[in-house]
Amino acid sequence: MSEQLERLNKLPLRANLRGLSPYGAPQLDVPILLNVNENTHGVPDDVQSAITEAVAKAATGLNRYPDREFTELREALAEYLGHGLGPENLWAANGSNEVLQQILQAFGGPGRKALGFPPTYSMYPLLASGTDTEYVRGVRADDYNLSAESAAGQVRDLAPNIVFLCSPNNPTGTGLGLDVVEAVYEAGEVSQAIVIVDEAYHEFVHDGTPSALTLLPGRERLIVSRTMSKAFALAGARLGYMAAAPEVTDAIRLVRLPYHLSAVTQATALAALHHREALMADVEDIKIQRDRIVAELTRMGLTPAASDSNYVFFGGLEDPHRVWQGLLEAGVLIRDVGIPGHLRVTAGTETETTVFLEALEALLAGQSPLSA
Incomplete structure (x- = not known):
């Protein structure tokens, strides 16, 4: 048991909160962040x-x-x-x-x-x-x-x-x-x-x-x-x-x-x-990149789910953590949602999407991807 958890358990915490972990996704400083479904286009x-x-x-x-x-x-x-x-x-x-x-x-x-x-x-x-x-x-x-x-x-x-x-x-x-x-x-x-x-x-x-x-x-x-x-x-x-x-x-x-x-x-x-018209224009671009990801992952032999969101959930991975780690080392952070054989990626800009797809394809081929 960690020292932090020991200190927490000494408090009169409600019983149904004991043992729980707070919500959180990795917050890492890498060039391309595609793990928490943010709109990576930014505000116009x-x-x-x-x-x-x-x-x-x-x-x-x-x-x-x-x-x-x-x-x-x-x-x-x-x-x-x-x-x-x-x-x-x-x-x-x-x-x-x-x-x-x-x-x-x-x-x-x-x-x-x-x-x-x-x-x-x-x-x-x-x-x-x-x-x-x-x-x-x-x-x-x-x-x-x-x-x-x-x-x-x-x-x-x-x-x-x-x-x-x-x-x-x-x-x-x-x-x-x-x-x-x-x-x-x-x-x-x-x-x-x-x-x-x-x-x-x-x-x-x-x-x-x-x-x-x-x-x-x-x-x-x-x-x-x-x-x-x-x-x-x-x-x-x-x-x-x-x-x-x-x-x-x-x-x-x-x-x-x-x-x-x-x-x-x-x-x-x-x-x-x-000023939503300008923001919705970026939404349309994100949808294009999402559909591109689905098509490219299918071509690679993976099994992406049909997506109505700004992210793609995909399976067919023998070792998703190895792929996740390889992408991270290449400067691309996506999400391991803890489901066997699957990962999730946010649809980013065209450039970000290209870097992700190229790095993923290299990893699937057993090669080291270029760093973002």
């Missing part, structure tokens, strides 16, 4: 200027608390999402993780349970533990897909209070059909389950793929969460949000911290929303 110059101007204006009033209801931001988010949503349907927090945490604070807790379908986003069980909510692990098919029949059956059998549906799913990148969401919602009627559809990567889906936002009318237990970290290239700004029935946002107000969204955060998010 004109958007940077708009954000700088907005933040400078907000700075003149930093002696005062920000708008507790972030009304202007909720209006802008509702306008961006469309689907007949109004500001009363929107809520935001410091990243979609805080949104999910607030949902669990309001609807989870001791004696309640949340259901997820691994492999999926690794924060779900950690958020559950942090709110003393039991986390129940459902199952997927061998190809990691989740059918409406299977998901609904598990909801009926397990009677959870909260259900996490990640679409596109992290780490596999595969989207869920709306039939799955509808079936899970109906199956959760008996336990009055809150159904969360985590659409953090929805802006990257293939054209014509519908959002669960279309299912919100008449479903007061349905929540759709989003983020500005990925498509909007604002991972460092920490702004996540959700759309739901007005009574759900009222429930979240019961657990939110006072003035939880800073004036700087609100100003940054508003400026980005007002």
Whole structure:
């Protein structure tokens, strides 16, 4: 046992937190970072200027608390999402993780349970533990897909209070059909389950793929969460949000911290929303690189999953850690998600993608790749 863990265990820590590890991905200083699904294109110059101007204006009033209801931001988010949503349907927090945490604070807790379908986003069980909510692990098919029949059956059998549906799913990148969401919602009627559809990567889906936002009318237990970290290239700004029935946002107000969204955060998010056309142009380029990765990995004899996200989950590797280490030594950091035979890579710029593909192909051929 490490000295740090010994010190931790001497504290009166809650029992359900003992032995857990905090969320984390390697933070290494290498030329090409493709491991945490960031938008590697960065914020365009004109958007940077708009954000700088907005933040400078907000700075003149930093002696005062920000708008507790972030009304202007909720209006802008509702306008961006469309689907007949109004500001009363929107809520935001410091990243979609805080949104999910607030949902669990309001609807989870001791004696309640949340259901997820691994492999999926690794924060779900950690958020559950942090709110003393039991986390129940459902199952997927061998190809990691989740059918409406299977998901609904598990909801009926397990009677959870909260259900996490990640679409596109992290780490596999595969989207869920709306039939799955509808079936899970109906199956959760008996336990009055809150159904969360985590659409953090929805802006990257293939054209014509519908959002669960279309299912919100008449479903007061349905929540759709989003983020500005990925498509909007604002991972460092920490702004996540959700759309739901007005009574759900009222429930979240019961657990939110006072003035939880800073004036700087609100100003940054508003400026980005007002200049989203430039940001969405980068999204289209990322989608091109993602599809390129899928095609090239298939050519190399690997088995990439169909992706609706800004990353590609791929298998067919005899020794994924050796490949991961070889790429790291070549200056390319991707993600080992702990699934045998698989790795995950973020779709970066055209140059970054080229370096990754060339290094990977060299490693598969038993050669040493060039250093990035």
